[in-house]
Amino acid sequence: MPTDAAIEAVDLRKTYSSRKRTVTALDGLSLTVPTGQVFALLGPNGAGKSTTVKILSTLATADSGSACVGGFDVGRDARRVRQSIGYVSQGTSADARMTPRENIIMSARIRGVGAGEARTSTARLVATLGLDECADQYVKTLSGGQRRRVDIACALVHAPQVVFLDEPTAGLDPEARAALWQIIVGMSADNGLSVIVTTHYMDEADRLCDHVLLIDHGRAVVGGTPDELKASIGGTGLTVTVPAAQPDDVRGAVETVGVVRDLVVETTGDDVRLAVRTDDATAALAALTGALDHHGLDYGAVAVSRPSLDDVYLRYVGHSYNYEGDLT
Amino acid sequence: MTTTAVQPVTVRQVRWTTQFSQVFLRWTRGQLREPWGIGTSLFQPVIWIVLFGAVFSTLKALPAFSDGGYVTFLIPGILMMTVLYSGAWAGQGFIMDMDSGVMASMMAMPLRRTALLAGQLATQTVICLLQAVTVLVIGWLAGARYSGGVVGLLVAVAVALVLCVAFSSVSNAVALITRNGIALIGIAQIIVLPMTFLSSTMMPHDLLPGWVQNVATVNPQTWAVDIGRAALNGNLGSADGLAWKAACLLTVAALLFFWSLRSLRSFQRAQ
Numbered sequence: 001m002p003t004d005a006a007i008e009a010v011d012l013r014k015t016y017s018s019r020k021r022t023v024t025a026l027d028g029l030s031l032t033v034p035t036g037q038v039f040a041l042l043g044p045n046g047a048g049k050s051t052t053v054k055i056l057s058t059l060a061t062a063d064s065g066s067a068c069v070g071g072f073d074v075g076r077d078a079r080r081v082r083q084s085i086g087y088v089s090q091g092t093s094a095d096a097r098m099t100p101r102e103n104i105i106m107s108a109r110i111r112g113v114g115a116g117e118a119r120t121s122t123a124r125l126v127a128t129l130g131l132d133e134c135a136d137q138y139v140k141t142l143s144g145g146q147r148r149r150v151d152i153a154c155a156l157v158h159a160p161q162v163v164f165l166d167e168p169t170a171g172l173d174p175e176a177r178a179a180l181w182q183i184i185v186g187m188s189a190d191n192g193l194s195v196i197v198t199t200h201y202m203d204e205a206d207r208l209c210d211h212v213l214l215i216d217h218g219r220a221v222v223g224g225t226p227d228e229l230k231a232s233i234g235g236t237g238l239t240v241t242v243p244a245a246q247p248d249d250v251r252g253a254v255e256t257v258g259v260v261r262d263l264v265v266e267t268t269g270d271d272v273r274l275a276v277r278t279d280d281a282t283a284a285l286a287a288l289t290g291a292l293d294h295h296g297l298d299y300g301a302v303a304v305s306r307p308s309l310d311d312v313y314l315r316y317v318g319h320s321y322n323y324e325g326d327l328t
Numbered sequence: 329m330t331t332t333a334v335q336p337v338t339v340r341q342v343r344w345t346t347q348f349s350q351v352f353l354r355w356t357r358g359q360l361r362e363p364w365g366i367g368t369s370l371f372q373p374v375i376w377i378v379l380f381g382a383v384f385s386t387l388k389a390l391p392a393f394s395d396g397g398y399v400t401f402l403i404p405g406i407l408m409m410t411v412l413y414s415g416a417w418a419g420q421g422f423i424m425d426m427d428s429g430v431m432a433s434m435m436a437m438p439l440r441r442t443a444l445l446a447g448q449l450a451t452q453t454v455i456c457l458l459q460a461v462t463v464l465v466i467g468w469l470a471g472a473r474y475s476g477g478v479v480g481l482l483v484a485v486a487v488a489l490v491l492c493v494a495f496s497s498v499s500n501a502v503a504l505i506t507r508n509g510i511a512l513i514g515i516a517q518i519i520v521l522p523m524t525f526l527s528s529t530m531m532p533h534d535l536l537p538g539w540v541q542n543v544a545t546v547n548p549q550t551w552a553v554d555i556g557r558a559a560l561n562g563n564l565g566s567a568d569g570l571a572w573k574a575a576c577l578l579t580v581a582a583l584l585f586f587w588s589l590r591s592l593r594s595f596q597r598a599q
Contacts, residue, residue: 057436087432091428106353106354113338114338187334
């Protein structure tokens with residue numbers, strides 16, 4: 001499978017089975033990551049993001065399907081794939097009982113960087129990732145944001161072609177997240193490095209990634225640049241909350257309204273939330289509220305929004321993006 | 329950011345020894361920076377010598393212990409028991425790595441699996457070496473005498489290190505397969521006590537009950553204790569079957585290392 005793309009994966013399938021149950025993590029996922037981009041895998045818990053990254057970084061093996069990273073097959077040529085990638089796990093990559101500098105040098109030496117070059121490369125990373133002050137303190141004494149930067153430095157020190165970051169910003173405060181994203185976006189500008197990042201922050205993926213792939217239930221749902229995805233659904237989003245109502249009543253009331261499309265009716269607590277897209281927000285709002293009034297349904301909050309990735313998710317997956325919630 | 333983080337570096341074909349020494353350095357630093365861990369591991373054999381020496385002090389009246397007394401008899405047993413206990417916990421380090429995410433990062437590097445395990449075993453072996461020296465010194469202070477001389481001491485320590493590799497490998501394999509610290513503790517407890525008591529650690533083989541003798545004969549702990557005891561007492565030439573016991577011990581240690589190597593696949597399957 002020779003290719004110019006940084007990553008090419010075709011029809012990946014993976015199930016995890018225990019005595020009690022079998023879980024399908026990937027159900028025929030395919031993706032292509034162009035070289036030199038920040039590529040986001042976006043989806044709720046259990047969608048298959050981490051499994052995809054683990055297979056592409058040779059940590060796990062797929063039940064079937066094939067994948068090439070940096071031109072090497074992840075199954076047959078795992079060692080060369082490992083040589084050309086950096087991987088930052090969801091946990092930590094750095095040994096807590098060593099200093100950032102020691103950790104980064106170790107990562108370089110294990111991968112075949114000579115002792116002298118490992119030290120200079122480490123010093124450069126320490127400076128560019130803002131780790132000067134803590135470079136010689138034990139990792140266990142560092143903040144979450146600093147630790148994450150150490151993990152990333154360990155993954156970059158051998159100048160890989162592809163870097164995988166599994167939920168790099170999870171659990172960080174907004175300031176640390178912003179600083180980390182600045183680094184991630186900066187990375188891809190260097191030497192055509194391709195960055196594959198999993199995230200559940202829609203707004204971050206929207207603003208900072210070149211390409212977004214939405215994943216749900218182990219399948220790729222839709223992919224493109226954030227602008228392409230938002231343009232593909234078009235129009236303006238309208239959401240209307242109807243307190244203490246039945247979804248079927250709400251659906252029945254607004255189903256025949258003409259100027260709207262992509263109707264989604266969902267229950268949130270005791271309330272019902274209806275979401276539509278329209279090219280004429282004023283007319284649509286009048287028509288929707290009119291229809292609700294006509295059926296004796298009171299409505300509460302009304303929100304008008306330009307297309308966001310949340311809307312893209314809603315449109316293609318068919319339910320709201322709810323990272324923590326159950327999606328059965 | 330003023331300069332770019334990623335700049336080209338020369339990546340060469342990496343030698344096994346480089347990877348091994350990096351892994352060894354990592355675990356050794358970790359051990360040295362946890363003074364409590366290394367401190368207790370050195371203090372533990374002292375307690376055993378005092379404890380067992382006191383409890384079994386009346387045994388010196390028995391003819392079996394006539395030459396040199398019970399302490400001289402006991403020290404080789406304590407030596408092997410110490411490394412057995414120490415090795416049985418070795419897998420705890422991998423459990424911590426699996427929980428933290430370090431293990432996943434290591435496995436995604438082009439790090440040879442043998443270097444990953446051997447580097448950790450080497451650190452474990454150094455700890456066992458320190459423990460062995462401690463046991464022999466404390467034993468000497470407690471009255472034990474090593475008529476086997478320098479050769480005897482070296483042979484006894486070498487055998488202890490082989491036993492350390494064997495049991496560290498068991499512990500690593502169990503850790504990688506179960507991926508669970510509680511399971512590792514449970515299994516270590518179940519293995520370690522019977523291994524010690526169903527062997528010649530505390531009692532000469534001939535004084536053990538019949539069925540215990542049978543078990544002890546095939547117990548690697550017995551092989552190690554018998555060789556160590558013969559070496560320290562200067563009986564390497566005269567004792568029976570030592571070559572066989574040494575060969576069996578080395579074979580078992582090698583097989584157990586391969587088992588731990590294979591167990592890495594079990595970890596990978598669970599990813």
